[in-house]
Amino acid sequence: MNSVATPGIGLAALCVVLVAAATAVYWGADLGSITVAPGAALRAVAQLSVVALVLAAALAHLWSSLLVLLVMFIAATLTAAGRAGAGVSGGWLTLAVGAGMAAVLPAMLVSGVVPMTGVAVVPVGGIILGGTMTATSLAARRSLDALTQRRGEVEAALSLGLTDRDARLEMIRSTAADALLPGVDQTRTVGLVTLPGAFVGVLVASGSAAQAAAVQILVLLGLMLAQACAVAVTTELVARGRVWRSGVISGARRRAGCGSR
Structure with a gap:
């Protein structure tokens, strides 16, 4: 078996049925606008069609593949900043996403485990x-939410002599760490609850079960490291006031009248 989904009338018909069913559930359970599912489906089809055409040409060369990855990196950073609601300060999250990628991808390539193709x-x-990207956006959003909800505690910590950074860090450390739970849970339950994409992809490409397991283990462990690095950097950026949300600023920072401290 070389593919589980071959483009054609059957696939198109099934996709229409799935979207129609999702729309019906949205309407019947009053989950939101009935245009959500069709809109998302049309966007996915358009985006993946363009991506398929681009990748068909780009994957033929390493330099063009790296260019594609760079575009994906920029999109991931913008998405993380948008989800965090950090405004222009969300640009600092480039450091968090970059730290996660830098900790994992070069090691995979230099070791030769992942071919340089x-x-x-x-x-x-x-x-x-x-x-x-997901870990970064979750950590940033939850950290900024915590600072909003616990603003009084931040002020109290400042009055006790803590620095802005330490006062914020006390409020956000445990909250930001929650962003790592999905990745950790996925690693703990792989093979028992789910068969993630990398595993299924290798099997669909006619690889052996052992090869599929090896690739999936590599990806999961790489994800754990990348996400840990990203969350650590995100937490530090929020604690230092580099990433902030309008209104989520300590009294000391407001009095100083600066954009960050």
Whole structure:
């Protein structure tokens, strides 16, 4: 079996049925606008069609594959900043996403475990990047939410002599760490609850079960490291006031009248 989904009338019909069913559930359970599912489906089809055409050409060369990965990195950073609601300060999250990628992808390539070819670099790099983006956006959003909800505690800590950084860090450390739970849970339950994409992808490509397991283990462990690095950097950026949300600023910082401290 070379593919589980071959483009054609059957696939198109099934996709229409799935979207229609999702729309019906949205309407019946009053989960939101009935245009959500069709809109998301049309966007996915358009985006993946363009990506398929681009990748068909880009994966033929390493330099063009790295360019594709760079575009994906920029999109991931913008998405993380947007989800965190950090405004222009969200640009600092480039450091967090970059730290996660830098900790994992070069080691995979230099070791030779991941071949220095576009067809290998883009899929593996994309998976690591996607997980890193999610952890970064969750850590930033939850940290900023915690500072909003616990503003009084931050002020109290400042009055006791703590620095801005230490006062914020006391409020956000445990909250930001929650962003790592999805990745850790996925690693703990792999094979028991789910068969993630890398495993299924290798099997669909006619690889052996052992090869599929090896690739999936590599990806999961790489994700754990990348996400840990990203969350650590995100926490530090928020604690130092580099990433902030309008209104989520300590009294000391407001009095100083600066953009960051």
